[in-house]
Amino acid sequence: MELDLPAPHLLFLGDITNPLDAKTAVGLRDWQPERCVGQWRLPGCTVDLGLPDMTPAAAVAAGAKSVLIGVAPLGGALAPSWISPLVDALASGLSIVSGLHQNLEGLPALSRAARAARQQLIDVRVAPENIPLASGQRRTGKRLLTVGTDCCVGKKYTALAFAKALKNRGFPSTFRATGQTGIMIAGGGIPMDAVVSDFIAGAAECLSPNAAEAHWDIIEGQGSLFHPAYAAVTLGLLHGSQPDALLLCHEAGRTAIDEYEAFEIPDLKTCINRYEQAASLTNEVARVVGVSLNTSTLSTEEAKRVCAEVSEQTGLPCLDPMRDDLAPWVAVLT
Amino acid sequence: MELDLPAPHLLFLGDITNPLDAKTAVGLRDWQPERCVGQWRLPGCTVDLGLPDMTPAAAVAAGAKSVLIGVAPLGGALAPSWISPLVDALASGLSIVSGLHQNLEGLPALSRAARAARQQLIDVRVAPENIPLASGQRRTGKRLLTVGTDCCVGKKYTALAFAKALKNRGFPSTFRATGQTGIMIAGGGIPMDAVVSDFIAGAAECLSPNAAEAHWDIIEGQGSLFHPAYAAVTLGLLHGSQPDALLLCHEAGRTAIDEYEAFEIPDLKTCINRYEQAASLTNEVARVVGVSLNTSTLSTEEAKRVCAEVSEQTGLPCLDPMRDDLAPWVAVLT
Numbered sequence: 001m002e003l004d005l006p007a008p009h010l011l012f013l014g015d016i017t018n019p020l021d022a023k024t025a026v027g028l029r030d031w032q033p034e035r036c037v038g039q040w041r042l043p044g045c046t047v048d049l050g051l052p053d054m055t056p057a058a059a060v061a062a063g064a065k066s067v068l069i070g071v072a073p074l075g076g077a078l079a080p081s082w083i084s085p086l087v088d089a090l091a092s093g094l095s096i097v098s099g100l101h102q103n104l105e106g107l108p109a110l111s112r113a114a115r116a117a118r119q120q121l122i123d124v125r126v127a128p129e130n131i132p133l134a135s136g137q138r139r140t141g142k143r144l145l146t147v148g149t150d151c152c153v154g155k156k157y158t159a160l161a162f163a164k165a166l167k168n169r170g171f172p173s174t175f176r177a178t179g180q181t182g183i184m185i186a187g188g189g190i191p192m193d194a195v196v197s198d199f200i201a202g203a204a205e206c207l208s209p210n211a212a213e214a215h216w217d218i219i220e221g222q223g224s225l226f227h228p229a230y231a232a233v234t235l236g237l238l239h240g241s242q243p244d245a246l247l248l249c250h251e252a253g254r255t256a257i258d259e260y261e262a263f264e265i266p267d268l269k270t271c272i273n274r275y276e277q278a279a280s281l282t283n284e285v286a287r288v289v290g291v292s293l294n295t296s297t298l299s300t301e302e303a304k305r306v307c308a309e310v311s312e313q314t315g316l317p318c319l320d321p322m323r324d325d326l327a328p329w330v331a332v333l334t
Numbered sequence: 335m336e337l338d339l340p341a342p343h344l345l346f347l348g349d350i351t352n353p354l355d356a357k358t359a360v361g362l363r364d365w366q367p368e369r370c371v372g373q374w375r376l377p378g379c380t381v382d383l384g385l386p387d388m389t390p391a392a393a394v395a396a397g398a399k400s401v402l403i404g405v406a407p408l409g410g411a412l413a414p415s416w417i418s419p420l421v422d423a424l425a426s427g428l429s430i431v432s433g434l435h436q437n438l439e440g441l442p443a444l445s446r447a448a449r450a451a452r453q454q455l456i457d458v459r460v461a462p463e464n465i466p467l468a469s470g471q472r473r474t475g476k477r478l479l480t481v482g483t484d485c486c487v488g489k490k491y492t493a494l495a496f497a498k499a500l501k502n503r504g505f506p507s508t509f510r511a512t513g514q515t516g517i518m519i520a521g522g523g524i525p526m527d528a529v530v531s532d533f534i535a536g537a538a539e540c541l542s543p544n545a546a547e548a549h550w551d552i553i554e555g556q557g558s559l560f561h562p563a564y565a566a567v568t569l570g571l572l573h574g575s576q577p578d579a580l581l582l583c584h585e586a587g588r589t590a591i592d593e594y595e596a597f598e599i600p601d602l603k604t605c606i607n608r609y610e611q612a613a614s615l616t617n618e619v620a621r622v623v624g625v626s627l628n629t630s631t632l633s634t635e636e637a638k639r640v641c642a643e644v645s646e647q648t649g650l651p652c653l654d655p656m657r658d659d660l661a662p663w664v665a666v667l668t
Contacts, residue, residue, distance in 0.1 A: 136562030136594050197534045198527040200566045228470030228616050232534045232570030239562055260470050263615070281597070282562050 001128045002188040006065035006095045006120065007035045010054060014071050014082050015044035022047050024099055025070025027181040031160055037062045039070075042085060056089040066095040066122075068184065076101035087113040095120040099180025099191075125180045127194040127203070134201035134240050136282060141211030144333070145243035146221040146292065147275050149250040149265045150257050151230065154321070155221040156182050158249050158292040161321035162329060163218040171334055173216040176207050178237060182220045192222050192233055200233060204240025216333065219243065225274055226265055227257055235278060242283040245333060246275055251294040252306050268314055289332045291318040335462050336522040340399035340429045340454065341369045344388060348405050348416050349378035356381050358433055359404025361515040365494055371396045373404075376419060390423035400429040400456075402518065410435035421447040429454040433514025433525075459514045461528040461537070468535035468574050470616060475545030478667070479577035480555040480626065481609050483584040483599045484591050485564065488655070489555040490516050492583050492626040495655035496663060497552040505668055507550040510541050512571060516554045526556050526567055534567060538574025550667065553577065559608055560599060561591055569612060576617045579667060580609055585628040586640050602648055623666045625652040 011025040019026075029036055029049050038054035041047070049070075056067065067089045073079060077100065078086075086096060090113040098104050104121035105111050114121045144162070146155040156179065163175035175182075177189025195203045208217040219241050223230030248271055257263040266274070272288045279286035291310050295303035303320055310318035317328035345359040353360075363370055363383050372388035375381070383404075390401065401423045407413060411434065412420075420430060424447040432438050438455035439445050448455045478496070480489040490513065497509035509516075511523025529537045542551040553575050557564030582605060591597040600608070606622045613620035625644050629637035637654055644652035651662035 134563035136597060193530070193532040195531050196527070197529050197531045197567045197570065198564065200531045201563050226615065228573055229468035229535050230532065231573055231615065232566045233531045235569050236531065236566030239565055263470060281560065281565065 008037045009066050009068035010059035010064045011039045011070040012067050013041045013045050015042040016071050017046045019047050021071050024181045031185045037064045056092040060093050066097050069098040090117045090119045097122045099124040124183050125191045131199040131203045139210045141215045143217045143243045144245040145219045145241045146247045148224045150224050153249045153251045154294040155249045158321050159218045159220045165326040176217050176219040178220045200236025201240035204237045239282045245289045247290050247292050248288050249292040290316050290329045293320050295320045342371045343402035344393035344398045345373045345404040346401050347375045347379050349376040350405050351380045353381050355405050358515045365519045371398045390426040394427050400431050403432040424451045424453045431456045433458040458517050459525045465533040465537045473544045475549045477551045477577045478579040479553045479575045480581045482558045484558050487583045487585045488628040489583045492655050493552045493554045499660040510551050510553040512554045534570025535574035538571045573616045579623045581624050581626050582622050583626040624650050624663045627654050629654045
């Protein structure tokens with residue numbers, strides 16, 4: 001699914017106060033900085049992306065083509081107080097790009113304003129129609145999937161960083177997005193969490209089609225096999241991706257599933273075995289080839305020590321892709 | 335999700351020639367015979383349920399309240415040649431009950447005829463709205479889930495037969511349906527294959543709510559952990575059901591996944607271990623307590639021998655619920 005997102009974007013932050021709610025905006029800023037002209041904050045917003053503050057009119061003058069909803073509030077709906085400013089943005093000549101569950105066209109004020117201003121309302125979190133059932137048949141080319149001990153441990157950033165590292169070294173590779181932020185960054189992909197359950201593995205097969213034998217698809221993982229709500233999505237994505245290689249993503253120090261504290265994360269060796277066992281159904285040679293450790297809460301020194309420990313413990317190269325050179329992972333694949 | 339299906343039904347078989355396409359009609363005939371007044375076959379139909387052939391008018395005279403679409407043609411859509419007869423049935427005073435993916439209201443000829451005749455169009459395969467994410471929290475009461483080595487090995491029939499066996503012996507139990515045929519038989523349930531992937535485990539939690547401590551929910555399984563297209567649905571249903579007990583269903587002699595012949599079915603011991611391992615995430619004590627063997631292709635003698643072999647091999651009571659008394663399974667649970 002390729003999208004033609006009108007760029008560059010003005011990143012909309014609404015009136016949020018929790019930086020974690022700005023995941024989408026942060027992702028765009030980090031991975032597509034040249035497509036972000038500025039941030040747009042309503043009164044009360046205390047989150048700062050470090051980009052110039054702009055009104056829609058100023059953003060249009062700076063070349064912006066769309067407002068990108070950079071926040072994911074609880075429940076996935078637009079706050080009522082945001083509608084009127086967004087109507088003004090449409091009137092100023094900006095389209096709106098959103099990854100929320102809520103459908104933009106379903107909001108009469110926005111759909112009217114978009115038609116009047118001849119601007120687009122683009123919902124990224126819509127599954128393509130006519131996804132086939134998975135066939136289980138092998139495809140040409142190579143695939144790597146990032147998998148996690150939990151949600152929000154760095155699967156998207158790891159995949160983006162690794163795809164970039166391969167590209168920079170001249171190895172043909174493509175980042176494949178499976179969530180709304182990744183899709184906005186890549187300009188395409190399939191939002192796995194919007195696919196009807198029978199078709200998850202089929203959607204994953206569509207996402208990474210036949211390719212040249214030396215080409216690597218680097219696929220953004222979702223959820224975790226150890227998560228009581230999301231393991232099904234994780235397994236379907238794993239089976240349909242048929243990965244040759246997996247990178248296990250973990251956050252240093254996390255011992256239980258976030259917001260499900262009764263669910264302990266197994267030790268990393270067990271996680272590795274379980275992912276390899278599950279992946280073997282559709283690709284017998286699937287192997288975890290490295291561990292990606294999110295060490296953002298640690299000092300440089302501590303991060304180094306913990307990565308060395310995990311490498312020792314698992315026998316696999318453990319890196320933090322936000323800090324380390326990824327040569328050891330590239331070496332395993334190429 | 336409780337449904338109020340207008341009964342009794344006239345079972346519609348269209349013009350099918352493959353008995354396997356009549357799965358829904360056969361299920362209703364076998365499990366709700368008192369709700370089936372007859373069968374309605376169009377010219378060319380060679381499948382016979384052994385029920386009286388009736389026109390819609392004759393069925394109305396016999397007390398029927400609805401036509402139940404008893405066939406599941408490839409692609410899940412109504413054949414164009416069936417529309418005009420179904421319009422006549424509505425005009426005769428029958429509602430229509432369907433479990434196809436295709437929405438009946440979306441067919442203008444049917445929706446017009448239904449309004450004119452004041453009859454209902456009931457789509458059973460619609461997921462309820464506002465399913466929450468799974469919480470992972472334990473619920474009161476006991477649960478048994480039927481799981482399979484493959485699709486179409488008897489998970490629904492096993493659950494129905496076992497729920498009935500418990501009830502007949504005075505043990506409180508409820509059959510919980512997860513597919514369209516089961517839902518039509520039970521008059522309620524959740525069609526798992528229509529739920530958006532993020533919410534499968536949540537839907538399974540909703541399906542079997544808190545109950546009295548001695549009460550058993552007997553939950554209809556879906557798919558198989560060893561199926562390259564459906565394993566995700568199987569895992570989500572398993573995690574959300576939090577079963578205390580599992581019955582492993584298998585068809586005698588089947589060695590590979592149906593229509594996916596490259597995928598071998600593991601030996602039964604391995605299947606048992608894998609299901610127990612997966613189930614342990616949300617219920618540590620989950621155990622496979624028996625094997626349900628579909629021996630429909632075998633003689634009585636052969637069936638007995640094979641069941642004895644499997645009992646020996648697995649250490650678990652192996653029965654064919656269409657042939658055997660289920661006392662050995664009841665004994666394990668009570």
